[in-house]
Amino acid sequence: MDTLVEQLDAKFRVWQPEMANQVRQRIAEIIEMADRDALDVLRSRAVEQEVLDALDEPETR
Numbered sequence: 001m002d003t004l005v006e007q008l009d010a011k012f013r014v015w016q017p018e019m020a021n022q023v024r025q026r027i028a029e030i031i032e033m034a035d036r037d038a039l040d041v042l043r044s045r046a047v048e049q050e051v052l053d054a055l056d057e058p059e060t061r
Contacts, residue, residue, distance in 0.1 A: 008027075012020045033039050 008023075011023070015023070030039075030042065033042055
C-alpha cells in the first residue's frame with residue numbers, strides 16, 4: 001500500500017489543482033463506501049457506464 005500512497009503523492013504534485021481535488025474526492029468516496037461495505041454498488045455503476053458507453057457507440061455494419 002505504501003507504493004500507492006507514494007504514487008498518489010507524486011501525482012498530486014504534478015496534476016492541476018482541480019484534477020487533484022477531483023481525485024481526492026473520489027478516493028474519499030471509495031473509502032466511505034468501503035467503510036459501509038458498499039463497494040458492490042460502485043461496481044454496479046461501472047457496469048452501468050459500460051452499457052451506456054456501448055449504447056453510445058455507432059453501429060457497425
